[in-house]
Amino acid sequence: MLSEFLLTEMNRLGSQDALPLHRQLYEALRRAMLDGKLGPGERLSSSRDLALDLNLSRNTVVAAINQLSVEGYLVSRVGSGTYVNDNVPKAATGRRNMGSAVASSSAPQLSARGLALSSRYCATELEVQPFTNGIADFSAFPLTLWQRLQNKHWRMTYPDMLDYATSGGYAPLRRAIADYLRVFRSVHLDADQVIVTTGTQQSLELCARLLADHGDTVWVEDPAYWGAAKAFMATGLSLHPVAVDDEGIRPTAQDDDTPPRLIYLTPSHQYPTGAVMSLARRHQLLLTARAHNAWVLEDDYDSEYRFSGPPISSLEGLDTDGRVFYMGTFSKVLYPGIKLGYLIVPKPLVTAFKQAHYDLNRPGQMPLQAALAEFIEMGHFSSALRRARQSYAERRVALLEALKPALSQQVCISGAEQGLHLCLRLPPHTDDRALAQRLAQQGLTVRPLSAYCLARKDLKGLVIGYGYAPLCEIQRCGPVLAAEVQRTVRSP
Amino acid sequence: MLSEFLLTEMNRLGSQDALPLHRQLYEALRRAMLDGKLGPGERLSSSRDLALDLNLSRNTVVAAINQLSVEGYLVSRVGSGTYVNDNVPKAATGRRNMGSAVASSSAPQLSARGLALSSRYCATELEVQPFTNGIADFSAFPLTLWQRLQNKHWRMTYPDMLDYATSGGYAPLRRAIADYLRVFRSVHLDADQVIVTTGTQQSLELCARLLADHGDTVWVEDPAYWGAAKAFMATGLSLHPVAVDDEGIRPTAQDDDTPPRLIYLTPSHQYPTGAVMSLARRHQLLLTARAHNAWVLEDDYDSEYRFSGPPISSLEGLDTDGRVFYMGTFSKVLYPGIKLGYLIVPKPLVTAFKQAHYDLNRPGQMPLQAALAEFIEMGHFSSALRRARQSYAERRVALLEALKPALSQQVCISGAEQGLHLCLRLPPHTDDRALAQRLAQQGLTVRPLSAYCLARKDLKGLVIGYGYAPLCEIQRCGPVLAAEVQRTVRSP
Numbered sequence: 001m002l003s004e005f006l007l008t009e010m011n012r013l014g015s016q017d018a019l020p021l022h023r024q025l026y027e028a029l030r031r032a033m034l035d036g037k038l039g040p041g042e043r044l045s046s047s048r049d050l051a052l053d054l055n056l057s058r059n060t061v062v063a064a065i066n067q068l069s070v071e072g073y074l075v076s077r078v079g080s081g082t083y084v085n086d087n088v089p090k091a092a093t094g095r096r097n098m099g100s101a102v103a104s105s106s107a108p109q110l111s112a113r114g115l116a117l118s119s120r121y122c123a124t125e126l127e128v129q130p131f132t133n134g135i136a137d138f139s140a141f142p143l144t145l146w147q148r149l150q151n152k153h154w155r156m157t158y159p160d161m162l163d164y165a166t167s168g169g170y171a172p173l174r175r176a177i178a179d180y181l182r183v184f185r186s187v188h189l190d191a192d193q194v195i196v197t198t199g200t201q202q203s204l205e206l207c208a209r210l211l212a213d214h215g216d217t218v219w220v221e222d223p224a225y226w227g228a229a230k231a232f233m234a235t236g237l238s239l240h241p242v243a244v245d246d247e248g249i250r251p252t253a254q255d256d257d258t259p260p261r262l263i264y265l266t267p268s269h270q271y272p273t274g275a276v277m278s279l280a281r282r283h284q285l286l287l288t289a290r291a292h293n294a295w296v297l298e299d300d301y302d303s304e305y306r307f308s309g310p311p312i313s314s315l316e317g318l319d320t321d322g323r324v325f326y327m328g329t330f331s332k333v334l335y336p337g338i339k340l341g342y343l344i345v346p347k348p349l350v351t352a353f354k355q356a357h358y359d360l361n362r363p364g365q366m367p368l369q370a371a372l373a374e375f376i377e378m379g380h381f382s383s384a385l386r387r388a389r390q391s392y393a394e395r396r397v398a399l400l401e402a403l404k405p406a407l408s409q410q411v412c413i414s415g416a417e418q419g420l421h422l423c424l425r426l427p428p429h430t431d432d433r434a435l436a437q438r439l440a441q442q443g444l445t446v447r448p449l450s451a452y453c454l455a456r457k458d459l460k461g462l463v464i465g466y467g468y469a470p471l472c473e474i475q476r477c478g479p480v481l482a483a484e485v486q487r488t489v490r491s492p
Numbered sequence: 493m494l495s496e497f498l499l500t501e502m503n504r505l506g507s508q509d510a511l512p513l514h515r516q517l518y519e520a521l522r523r524a525m526l527d528g529k530l531g532p533g534e535r536l537s538s539s540r541d542l543a544l545d546l547n548l549s550r551n552t553v554v555a556a557i558n559q560l561s562v563e564g565y566l567v568s569r570v571g572s573g574t575y576v577n578d579n580v581p582k583a584a585t586g587r588r589n590m591g592s593a594v595a596s597s598s599a600p601q602l603s604a605r606g607l608a609l610s611s612r613y614c615a616t617e618l619e620v621q622p623f624t625n626g627i628a629d630f631s632a633f634p635l636t637l638w639q640r641l642q643n644k645h646w647r648m649t650y651p652d653m654l655d656y657a658t659s660g661g662y663a664p665l666r667r668a669i670a671d672y673l674r675v676f677r678s679v680h681l682d683a684d685q686v687i688v689t690t691g692t693q694q695s696l697e698l699c700a701r702l703l704a705d706h707g708d709t710v711w712v713e714d715p716a717y718w719g720a721a722k723a724f725m726a727t728g729l730s731l732h733p734v735a736v737d738d739e740g741i742r743p744t745a746q747d748d749d750t751p752p753r754l755i756y757l758t759p760s761h762q763y764p765t766g767a768v769m770s771l772a773r774r775h776q777l778l779l780t781a782r783a784h785n786a787w788v789l790e791d792d793y794d795s796e797y798r799f800s801g802p803p804i805s806s807l808e809g810l811d812t813d814g815r816v817f818y819m820g821t822f823s824k825v826l827y828p829g830i831k832l833g834y835l836i837v838p839k840p841l842v843t844a845f846k847q848a849h850y851d852l853n854r855p856g857q858m859p860l861q862a863a864l865a866e867f868i869e870m871g872h873f874s875s876a877l878r879r880a881r882q883s884y885a886e887r888r889v890a891l892l893e894a895l896k897p898a899l900s901q902q903v904c905i906s907g908a909e910q911g912l913h914l915c916l917r918l919p920p921h922t923d924d925r926a927l928a929q930r931l932a933q934q935g936l937t938v939r940p941l942s943a944y945c946l947a948r949k950d951l952k953g954l955v956i957g958y959g960y961a962p963l964c965e966i967q968r969c970g971p972v973l974a975a976e977v978q979r980t981v982r983s984p
Contacts, residue, residue: 110844111753114702117852118844139651147646154639159631162827198690201854210606214706214728230851236706236728261603335654337856352602352610359722360609362693364829365857 003053005037010054020258021056022063023215023238029064033073033084034112044074044082059254066455067239073116117234131477132445133272133421133465138335140388145380146371153370161366168354169196170369176376177342185303186317187326189344195357196369199341200299201231202361203327206343208235208262210356211295211325216261219294221249223452223459225271228264228299237262241454244270246414248277251288260294267315268303272452272463274415274423282315289323296324302419304333304385307393322346330372332420332467333385340365340372392420395466395474402478406485420467423449426489430460435488442484444477494537495545497529502546512750513548514555515707515730521560525576526604536566536574551746558947559731565608609726623969624937625764625913625957630827632880637872638863645862653858660846661688662861668868669834677795678805679818681836687849688861691833692791693723694853695819698835700727700754702848703787703817708753711786713741715944715951717763720756720791729754733946736762738906740769743780752786759807760795764944764955766907766915774807781815788816794911796825796877799885814838822864824912824959825877832857832864884912887958887966894970898977912959915941919981922952927980934976936969 009028010021032038044050047065051058065082068074076082110118153161168174174194181187197203204227212218214236220229222241232239240258242251248270249263263285267277277285289296298315316326329341345353357363375381400416403424407413416422426432432448439446439462449461462485466474501520502513524530536542539557543550557574560566568574602610645653660666666686673679689695696719704710706728712721714733724731732750734743740762741755755777759769769777781788790807808818821833837845849855867873892908895916899905908914918924924940931938931954941953954977958966 111705118848339856356610364831
């Protein structure tokens with residue numbers, strides 16, 4: 001009997017360590033799948049029934065199920081419940097034999113975490129089409145100028161520049177980044193605190209590894225940026241989703257029951273809802289972080305593009321404790337493949353972070369770093385930003401205009417004040433995944449808002465990028481999008 | 493009483509899961525430090541006494557202590573025993589308060605794994621001096637040609653080339669790597685199996701994450717390449733050292749008691765002893781891997797430089813099960829900061845690896861990949877290799893010549909047939925760390941062999957690189973080195 005097995009497992013786990021109940025249930029369910037007590041494709045009892053059987057609160061059950069879904073052990077099918085993923089137990093069962101030295105001629109399988117990490121969550125392949133979000137229009141990047149700068153630095157290059165980058169990166173680049181952030185983002189820092197990384201994924205992993213241990217809890221926004229969720233999963237953290245509203249993340253007393261070691265945020269332009277975190281909420285969040293003695297990871301992506309409303313200073317700039325790590329990337333402003341980003345580390349931890357970064361990642365690409373430093377110093381970065389801002393502002397207006405016919409009491413837009421995407425909010429009963437599929441058939445890639453949700457079921461909508469689409473494409477495709485939305489909302 | 497605490501902890505852990513005894517003791521000791529039962533700087537009882545107190549075999553105790561030393565919890569002081577690291581428990585104690593939501597105004601600390609990952613094991617800073625090992629002479633790199641090729645590709649670059657690299661990298665580069673490995677390394681592969689990474693660290697982490705779960709065992713060579721050990725620690729694996737002899741890794745029946753999920757090897761030129769793994773041993777290892785149903789990670793670094801003896805085909809080429817992952821890097825042949833390497837993935841797992849690599853690392857640098865592809869295709873890579881091989885062969889001869897006066901019955905050279913370093917083996921009573929320090933004072937950076945040892949105490953020697961030193965430097969400094977070695981061995 002499954003529930004007996006689960007109770008026994010939870011008892012064992014509970015006696016051993018102060019694991020919270022939902023984590024005990026998570027482990028017990030995972031073990032049940034690994035042992036084949038829950039077979040591939042098998043339907044799980046409803047969370048209500050499980051809660052009754054195990055004498056647990058429904059929230060506890062839902063939290064465990066969410067975590068297992070996040071990691072790919074379970075899949076939900078709309079209207080029919082939650083099932084064991086077809087892939088998981090087969091491989092996991094293979095795993096169980098591994099301990100014994102018995103000969104087996106079959107090749108070994110992916111590990112359980114390997115299975116989770118290699119399955120895609122944002123179902124669609126990367127198709128770059130007019131409304132794909134998360135991408136900027138790098139066709140406008142000043143290639144000739146960039147090539148000239150790179151050339152210059154390759155010509156001047158002495159052997160040291162071909163070596164690994166020690167001390168956090170090329171010093172002039174770190175100075176240029178520090179100057180930029182001090183002025184434009186009110187970040188308090190010395191160049192010494194800047195570590196040049198290959199981008200946000202590397203910055204996040206470095207923080208997760210150095211600041212948290214395996215099994216520690218990280219609060220992530222719900223809905224969330226999937227890349228960050230994956231980085232945390234890859235580093236063994238336990239994800240705790242915290243709901244976001246129009247002012248950003250909003251932890252409740254219930255969330256406090258799952259205290260975080262890390263809190264990950266996208267305050268400038270919450271991904272994907274687009275909410276800008278209010279100043280009051282920022283102060284509140286810092287107090288919460290202090291109460292839990294947790295670190296804050298501020299991912300300030302998209303902060304470069306603000307179209308209306310006053311700029312809000314970074315969380316890092318409000319922090320008096322030195323508990324905020326601030327990170328950004330050049331992939332969204334220059335071009336994705338540049339693979340250069342930065343992490344700002346509180347002073348007491350700079351040395352530890354530099355050493356671990358060097359040992360774990362062996363950073364390089366010094367000539368590229370040198371070219372970028374000069375690109376920033378000579379003002380090319382600011383003017384590229386200025387031009388981009390102007391061009392994106394036009395696209396944004398065109399998209400808002402095109403979407404107008406679809407707006408109603410039930411359909412509204414959020415997150416359009418900043419960044420390169422907006423969110424079209426739809427009524428809670430809408431099947432936004434089906435809508436996105438219908439649009440894909442018409443050649444339009446937009447993402448359903450529900451695909452980014454971890455635990456919530458109340459959010460439906462479309463995440464629409466306007467960074468990549470040329471103006472004329474927005475004018476051509478926008479009305480198609482609006483019409484399909486109207487049809488969907490009208491039909492019962 | 494410590495041993496009581498340890499026994500209670502081990503009982504708890506033993507009842508909960510089929511953890512091996514040494515892992516139970518590891519966890520119990522770790523907990524004792526986290527709880528402050530073993531304070532910073534405190535001396536641990538000898539392994540013999542602990543074994544008696546806990547009624548365990550001495551091997552079990554040694555395995556647990558080794559793992560804790562590897563992770564930086566414990567430090568050994570020569571002749572005086574094993575101590576709790578000064579840093580660890582202070583921070584770890586801070587961690588214990590984190591669970592409660594009690595306000596604390598002090599900034600949080602690094603995590604336990606963060607402490608381990610940010611402390612350096614190869615004590616010396618990266619000083620590039622004549623005999624530093626692990627570095628090639630990239631001053632010979634054909635910069636002008638390289639710049640011309642890069643330029644050409646930047647001129648031709650269309651926007652797609654600025655995007656992230658999907659599908660494992662730039663297709664022509666993957667073809668060029670496949671062609672090279674098929675011909676020169678007898679690796680069986682299609683271009684489709686090649687994944688372009690940023691180098692060996694990234695290749696190792698990808699394998700560790702997708703093929704093993706947190707707490708799984710990886711067999712590593714003893715002595716070992718520290719970069720690999722760190723990658724495994726960072727991905728939560730448990731390191732099990734397996735002793736190396738003149739024919740490479742040699743697992744014993746005792747090692748079989750700690751069955752591996754992964755086996756990491758440097759068969760072409762064992763790092764750091766320089767042993768070349770014999771063909772017989774290669775076949776044996778593949779049988780062992782099959783018996784344990786384990787994956788094999790073959791790091792074929794330094795395979796490009798073979799000076800005497802017949803070339804031995806790669807493990808991957810001997811594998812009939814599809815359980816070998818083969819990896820290499822361009823950092824040693826071109827220049828370190830290029831940050832391009834490759835991982836060859838068995839066919840059934842190619843898709844999973846590509847997806848996870850994309851999701852976790854967002855690879856880029858396509859114009860650089862294009863330049864490298866052309867560099868290889870046009871034969872520049874082969875001729876750079878040829879030139880390098882010739883130049884390194886001369887340096888090698890000069891170093892061997894200079895070391896001759898130091899050789900005796902007790903002092904011999906190993907690992908000089910291949911690669912860019914050799915190993916000068918010294919009598920077991922030699923303090924090779926002190927010798928390396930005396931040499932450093934004379935401006936010579938060599939590494940003590942014992943610094944690479946995980947569990948063994950029997951290996952003493954110097955690891956001497958000749959890849960970086962110009963011929964004249966070797967001729968000038970070699971005799972200084974030889975004389976200091978002679979003095980050391982002669983004095984009691």
